[in-house]
Amino acid sequence: MIWRDCEYCGGPFTTYPSVVKLGRGRFCGRRCARLYERYGKRNLGPRYESGSKKITRYCEVCGEPFQVTPSETAADNRECCGNECKFTLKTLRALERRKDEDV
């Protein structure tokens, strides 16, 4: 018996190599096979929707690439790779503001 990832929902399930050889054993269940037929491969289940689509951004402070999910981007508009840089950016922004006030 082998583990496979369902082509529709991405969930793991067990099947047999002989079944795979026949071009079957692609889905964890009949439900997913039916949904796949109807919606196609791109319509992944909600469980995998948020985790699979990652966006690469570059840290405003150190320039390091980091990955965010679309929901994260919407939530707090991440600009930094981590908390350390976030803090640095905050400090820099505060200093910039102060400079503007002086002028």
Ligand SMILES: [Zn+2]
């Ligand atoms: Zn499935």
Ligand SMILES: [Zn+2]
């Ligand atoms: Zn950084």
